[in-house]
Amino acid sequence: EALIAELVDGRSWSLVTSTGWVARGAVDALIGSIGRPGSVIDTVPANPKTSDIETLSAELPVVEVVVALGGGSVIDAAKGIVGLQALDGDMAPLMAHLQDGAELTEGFAPIPIIAVPTTSGTGSEVTRWGTVWGDDNVKFSLHHPTLYPGEAVLDPRLCVSMPEDVTLSSGLDALSHAMEAVWNRNNTPVSDHMAKSAIAMLKADLGAVLADPSDTELRRQVQIAALFAGFAMGTTQTALAHSISYPFTAHFGMPHGFACSFTLPEVAR
Numbered sequence: 001e002a003l004i005a006e007l008v009d010g011r012s013w014s015l016v017t018s019t020g021w022v023a024r025g026a027v028d029a030l031i032g033s034i035g036r037p038g039s040v041i042d043t044v045p046a047n048p049k050t051s052d053i054e055t056l057s058a059e060l061p062v063v064e065v066v067v068a069l070g071g072g073s074v075i076d077a078a079k080g081i082v083g084l085q086a087l088d089g090d091m092a093p094l095m096a097h098l099q100d101g102a103e104l105t106e107g108f109a110p111i112p113i114i115a116v117p118t119t120s121g122t123g124s125e126v127t128r129w130g131t132v133w134g135d136d137n138v139k140f141s142l143h144h145p146t147l148y149p150g151e152a153v154l155d156p157r158l159c160v161s162m163p164e165d166v167t168l169s170s171g172l173d174a175l176s177h178a179m180e181a182v183w184n185r186n187n188t189p190v191s192d193h194m195a196k197s198a199i200a201m202l203k204a205d206l207g208a209v210l211a212d213p214s215d216t217e218l219r220r221q222v223q224i225a226a227l228f229a230g231f232a233m234g235t236t237q238t239a240l241a242h243s244i245s246y247p248f249t250a251h252f253g254m255p256h257g258f259a260c261s262f263t264l265p266e267v268a269r
Contacts (some may be wrong), residue, residue, distance in 0.1 A: 001033035004067060007114050007151050011064035016056075016078040018070045021118070024067060024161065038063040044077045045047040047249065047256075048097065049133045050140070053080035060085055069158075070148070071124045071170070072131070072256075075115050079130035079147045082110035093233065098132060098140035099110055104140025108144060115149035118158040120222045121170025121257055123230015125152035129237075137250035154227065156219035164210060167222075169257030171206040174198060174226035179268065180239040181232035190233055192202045195232035201225035241267050 015037050021027055024041050031037065038061040060066070060081055062226060068078035080094075086108055087093050096102035115125035124130065126149070130142040162170070176196040181191050202225045209218040238260075245259035 001029050004030065004114060004116065004153055005034045007153070008034050008065060008067070012062075013037050013065045013067055014041065014060055014063045016041045016044060016066055016068045016070075016074060016081060017137035018042060018044050018074055019221045021069055026158070030067070030069070034067075035230045037067075041081070044074045046073050047131075047133050048073055048077040048080065049135050050080075050091070050098065051135050053077065053084055053132060054091055054092075057081045057089060058163075063111065064201060065112050065114060065150075069116045069118065071117065071119035071166075072173075075113070075117060075122070075124040075149070076130035076132065076142075078113050078115075079110075079124075080132050080142055082113060083108075083142060083144070083147065083190055085131075086110040094142075096246070098134075098142060104144050108146060110144075110146055113147075113151035114151045114153065114159070116153045116155070117226075117229055119162060119170040119225070120159055120219070120226040123174065123226055123233055125154075126227055126230045127234035129234065131201065133250065139250065152227070154220070154223050156216040156223055159219045159223060160216065162213070164213065167210060167213065168206070169255040170226070171202060171209075171222055171257065172261035173257035174229040175202050175206075176241055176257070176264060177229040177238065178225075179204070179232035179264055180241055181229070181236040183268075184236035184239050186236040191232040191235040194235075198225045198229035198232065201228070231264040236248040239267075 068075045117125045128147045178195040181195040203223040241263045248254040248259040
């Protein structure tokens, strides 16, 4: 909390999170350290939809920074929320961007995000991408250079409460990012290095953290691996395994990490 308060540095702020972190007391701890936020947006759902972004963005007052505390869905939703606010709440250019790839308006300048990930998988804390789903279960990608979080705060203690299935699913999502970055046509020497480091760390530590979920050092290693994989994927984007995954999540509710990783052996072959 002290580090986040230092990063907020007296600016007006709002918090984007999920109900679970309210129940765990993390929200009260942050408020106690930083001061009263302009708003607490604490109803971000898993796999947020465009309609969720529209509703949640209306709850964001004019502030100087947003703290996003949660998993990939929370950080992605925060990107959508500040993005829509930067568009003056107008859904039309946002939907044109999501559906048709239209460029966001000139001068697009969302307020900065401090990302505090509580899962180890999406890498959203270090990318300019945010996944948003259409209300008809079509997957969209919001992306713009201004949507890179200004800071990312990694605290492995926040990952200890992750249940086993989420730990495994999010770790497999990170593995998918890393593997797809390696064989991606957009790969670079730097993305290869990040991806290979992530793969090695996940091979060493993901099974170990499942066996000992309270070990914060193992949690830290998996967190860093997910961040490395996010850096790699942020350079290359994803590939076939992720493309295959989206209908499994949209239509069958399969957690994203499982949906994008079960094809990895066959795609690799």
